[in-house]
Amino acid sequence: MTTPWCGGCDPHSRADAEGQPCAACHPAAAPVADARRWCGQCHRRTRLTADGRRCQRCNPLAGRDDDPYRRRAWCGRCDKRDRMVRDAGGVHKCRACHPLGRPPAQWPMHDVPDGYTEQLMACEWLCYVSPTLRRTGSDRLRVLLQLWFDAGWTPRDVLYALDHLPTGETQPGEIPTAAADPRTTEAYVKRRLRGWLDGDDGPLPPVNRQIADKRRKVVAAQEAAREEWLRRSRVAVPPALSRGAAMARQVARDAAERNRRRRRAADDRELQRRGEELVAGQEASAHWRELLVREAQPHAEEPPPGVVPSTGEERLRAALSAPTQMISLPTIGESLRSRRPSPRPR
Ligand SMILES: [Zn+2]
Numbered sequence: 137m138t139t140p141w142c143g144g145c146d147p148h149s150r151a152d153a154e155g156q157p158c159a160a161c162h163p164a165a166a167p168v169a170d171a172r173r174w175c176g177q178c179h180r181r182t183r184l185t186a187d188g189r190r191c192q193r194c195n196p197l198a199g200r201d202d203d204p205y206r207r208r209a210w211c212g213r214c215d216k217r218d219r220m221v222r223d224a225g226g227v228h229k230c231r232a233c234h235p236l237g238r239p240p241a242q243w244p245m246h247d248v249p250d251g252y253t254e255q256l257m258a259c260e261w262l263c264y265v266s267p268t269l270r271r272t273g274s275d276r277l278r279v280l281l282q283l284w285f286d287a288g289w290t291p292r293d294v295l296y297a298l299d300h301l302p303t304g305e306t307q308p309g310e311i312p313t314a315a316a317d318p319r320t321t322e323a324y325v326k327r328r329l330r331g332w333l334d335g336d337d338g339p340l341p342p343v344n345r346q347i348a349d350k351r352r353k354v355v356a357a358q359e360a361a362r363e364e365w366l367r368r369s370r371v372a373v374p375p376a377l378s379r380g381a382a383m384a385r386q387v388a389r390d391a392a393e394r395n396r397r398r399r400r401a402a403d404d405r406e407l408q409r410r411g412e413e414l415v416a417g418q419e420a421s422a423h424w425r426e427l428l429v430r431e432a433q434p435h436a437e438e439p440p441p442g443v444v445p446s447t448g449e450e451r452l453r454a455a456l457s458a459p460t461q462m463i464s465l466p467t468i469g470e471s472l473r474s475r476r477p478s479p480r481p482r
């Protein structure tokens with residue numbers, strides 16, 4: 137912690153009674169001044185002195201315990217078996233002797249740490265949450281991750297990339313144990329992050345940005361679709377007023393009217409045909425009646441000279457085989473006479 141402890145909060149996490157960052161001295165509330173200029177006497181990138189301790193002159197977190205996770209002797213005030221303190225406030229890790237009893241200031245996992253101090257604080261937090269990474273120490277881890285943080289990666293992206301390939305598959309290979317040599321852990325971090333370099337050895341876009349870009353695209357598409365729908369519903373005319381609907385109704389009405397007219401015309405034609413038939417039938421029967429009446433009167437007609445009068449039967453057959461109009465009056469008269477019971481030729 138570079139800001140002096142205010143005395144009113146937890147000295148290590150700088151959290152107040154509610155667990156919120158102390159407004160007086162938490163780095164998130166009162167940002168830590170960025171790393172001082174390199175003093176020139178320690179390791180330039182890790183700001184560690186030759187004996188591995190944080191350089192008091194230029195390491196922004198020099199005030200914090202160099203190795204907060206080391207095993208400590210039992211303080212005598214907590215539960216000896218699990219180094220937990222059980223009191224009215226519940227159960228929590230003993231600050232004096234639990235290896236994780238002195239958590240660093242929490243770095244938001246979705247925030248990109250900017251600059252030396254923030255990157256170091258983010259690495260402090262990564263070391264706290266990851267037993268594997270803890271072995272490297274936050275100062276060395278910051279050197280390993282600087283390239284990625286500078287490219288806009290968050291601690292969450294780093295953890296994802298250590299477990300996954302850019303394709304989404306699980307990273308192959310072993311994970312060093314929490315007791316592994318720090319150099320093994322450093323090699324592991326380098327090796328796994330190498331898969332996330334592009335052709336120019338620059339970091340690929342972090343997953344958080346890929347997700348955000350995708351979400352932005354989806355939201356934009358939804359927004360565009362909604363706009364289009366609203367625009368259409370604005371220009372849409374209610375069905376009762378729509379020109380197209382009115383036209384369709386008119387067409388349907390016209391078709392119905394045409395059908396009705398066609399049916400009526402057909403009925404009329406049929407009636408007329410029947411009427412004509414009736415009239416024709418009446419005329420024909422009147423004609424026949426007239427003929428019969430006229431035929432009933434006696435008359436004598438001799439066949440012209442040279443013509444042998446045929447018998448009644450023959451003449452009737454000839455008359456019937458001829459067209460109706462050609463039936464001559466004497467023929468019918470004779471046939472009628474021949475059917476009378478009186479003198480009938482055989
Ligand atoms: Zn220094």
Ligand SMILES: [Zn+2]
Nearest residue numbers: 211214230233
């Ligand atoms: Zn204790």
